[in-house]
Amino acid sequence: MSDPRRARLRWRCRRGMKELDVLLVRWIESAWAEAGENRRLAFEWLLEQPDPDLADWLIGGVRPPGADQAALIDDILRHRD
Secondary structure (H helix, E strand, C coil), rough: CCCCHHHHHHHHCCCHHHHHHHHHHHHHHHCHHCHHHHHHHHHHHHHHCHHHHHHHCCCCCCCCCHHHHHHHHHHHCCCCC
């Protein structure tokens, strides 16, 4: 992993809740390289959100506030397996 931005964000994926950690790290490992800049910015925004919101969006089935964020959540969930 030679991309310093990706490495920094991968570290920030460690949230302290294993379910979130797995989903976020799996996405950055499998989808970051192909993601466009808008998707990458949405991921950075996502990492700024509080853990309870992330858990609601990624585990609880709640939709985030915007279309770009909702599309990113859908993409993360597609990469969970």
